[in-house]
Amino acid sequence: MICFSSYNDESYRKKEDNILIEVKHLTKKYGTHLAVDDLSFTIEKGRIYGFLGPNGAGKSTTMNIMTGYIGASSGEVIINGHNILEEPEKAKKCIGYLPEIPPLYLDMTVSEYLYFAAELKKIPKADRNAQVIKVMELIKLVDMKNRLIKNLSKGYRQRTGLAAAILDFPDIIILDEPTVGLDPKQIIEIRELIRTLAKDHTVILSSHILAEVQEICDDILIISKGKLIAEGSPDELEELTHGKETIELTILADETSVKQVLSDFSDIDDVNWLDVSKDSCHIQINTNKDSQEICADLSLKFAQKKMPVTQMFVNKATLEDIFLELTGDVMEVTNNACYL
Numbered sequence: 001m002i003c004f005s006s007y008n009d010e011s012y013r014k015k016e017d018n019i020l021i022e023v024k025h026l027t028k029k030y031g032t033h034l035a036v037d038d039l040s041f042t043i044e045k046g047r048i049y050g051f052l053g054p055n056g057a058g059k060s061t062t063m064n065i066m067t068g069y070i071g072a073s074s075g076e077v078i079i080n081g082h083n084i085l086e087e088p089e090k091a092k093k094c095i096g097y098l099p100e101i102p103p104l105y106l107d108m109t110v111s112e113y114l115y116f117a118a119e120l121k122k123i124p125k126a127d128r129n130a131q132v133i134k135v136m137e138l139i140k141l142v143d144m145k146n147r148l149i150k151n152l153s154k155g156y157r158q159r160t161g162l163a164a165a166i167l168d169f170p171d172i173i174i175l176d177e178p179t180v181g182l183d184p185k186q187i188i189e190i191r192e193l194i195r196t197l198a199k200d201h202t203v204i205l206s207s208h209i210l211a212e213v214q215e216i217c218d219d220i221l222i223i224s225k226g227k228l229i230a231e232g233s234p235d236e237l238e239e240l241t242h243g244k245e246t247i248e249l250t251i252l253a254d255e256t257s258v259k260q261v262l263s264d265f266s267d268i269d270d271v272n273w274l275d276v277s278k279d280s281c282h283i284q285i286n287t288n289k290d291s292q293e294i295c296a297d298l299s300l301k302f303a304q305k306k307m308p309v310t311q312m313f314v315n316k317a318t319l320e321d322i323f324l325e326l327t328g329d330v331m332e333v334t335n336n337a338c339y340l
C-alpha cells in the first residue's frame with residue numbers, strides 16, 4: 001500500500017486526538033468471493049475523504065459495514081469510540097448515510113418524507129419542525145417541499161435523500177456515489193453542497209471519478225479488489241506521476257549505430273524499439289531521471305555522430321496512468337473526468 005503522510009510525535013498525537021473512525025482489518029466475504037480484503041484505515045475529524053475505485057472494488061460494501069447496514073466477516077469498525085456491532089445505536093447516531101440508491105417513498109412529498117425520517121431518527125417531537133426546516137434550507141429544498149418525490153428530478157431526489165441523512169446533524173456524513181446519474185449542473189450543485197456540509201461535518205464519499213475526488217476531497221483512499229492500495233492527499237497522489245516519463249524519438253540511422261550511442265547513457269532504464277528500418281529508428285525511452293536533461297544530451301550525442309534526430313518529445317505520466325498502474329483497471333476518459 002502506498003501511504004504518503006508522515007508524522008512526527010506531535011502530529012501523530014494530534015492525529016490520534018482527531019480520529020473519528022477506525023476501521024481495523026475489515027474483511028467481507030460473499031460466499032467464496034472476497035469483496036473486502038483486510039482493510040484498515042482511520043478517518044479524522046473535519047476532513048473530506050474520498051473512496052476511489054473501479055466498479056466492484058468494494059466501496060459500497062465497506063460503507064455498508066461502516067454504517068451498520070451489513071455485518072463484516074471479520075474486523076472492527078469503531079465510530080467515535082463506539083463499536084458498530086457492540087453499540088450500534090450510539091455508533092449510528094454519529095452517522096448520516098446516503099446509500100447509492102436513497103430509500104425514498106415516492107408517494108410522499110418532500111416535507112412528509114422528512115418529517116417521517118425525523119420520526120424514525122427519534123428526533124424529539126418538539127425539535128422536528130425546526131430541524132426539518134433548517135435542513136430544507138441548508139439543502140435548498142424549500143421550493144420543492146410540497147412536491148411528490150416521484151415528480152422530482154434525480155438531483156432533487158438525491159438532495160431529499162441527503163436531507164434525510166443529515167436531519168439530526170451527525171458528526172459524520174457518508175455518501176455512496178452521490179453524483180452518479182446527475183447531469184453536469186446537478187453535479188456541480190451537489191459538490192457545492194458537499195463542500196458546505198464539510199464546514200461542520202466530516203464527509204466520506206465514494207466515487208469512481210478521479211477528477212471528482214481530486215476536486216473535492218482532502219484525502220483519497222484508493223480501493224481496488226477490496227484492498228486499500230494507496231492513500232494520500234490529491235497533491236501527494238499527483239507526486240506519483242513525477243519521474244515517470246518516456247521520451248519518444250526518431251533517428252535517421254541504423255539500429256546498431258543507435259544502440260551504440262544509447263549504450264553511453266546510464267540513466268536510460270529501458271528502450272522500446274517502436275519502428276526500425278535499415279536507415280531509421282523510432283524508439284521510446286523510459287527513464288526515472290530528468291527527461292529534459294536526457295533529451296539535451298541525446299540530441300547532442302546523435303548530432304556529434306552525424307545521426308539526424310527528426311522528432312523528439314516527452315510523454316509525461318498522468319494521474320490516470322498511475323491509477324491504471326495501481327488498479328490494473330481500464331479507465332474511460334469523458335469530458336476531462338476519468339472514470340476508473
Ligand SMILES: Nc1ncnc2c1ncn2[C@@H]1O[C@H](COP(=O)(O)OP(=O)(O)OP(=O)(O)O)[C@@H](O)[C@H]1O
Pocket residue numbers: 030033035053054055056057058059060061062208
Ligand atoms: N450482496 C452481494 N452478494 C454477492 N456479491 C456481492 C454483493 N454485494 C456486492 N457483491 C460483490 O462484491 C464486490 C464489491 O462490490 P461493491 O458494491 O462493494 O463494490 P463498489 O466498489 O461499491 O462498486 P460499484 O461502484 O459498482 O457499486 C463486487 O464484486 C460485487 O459483485
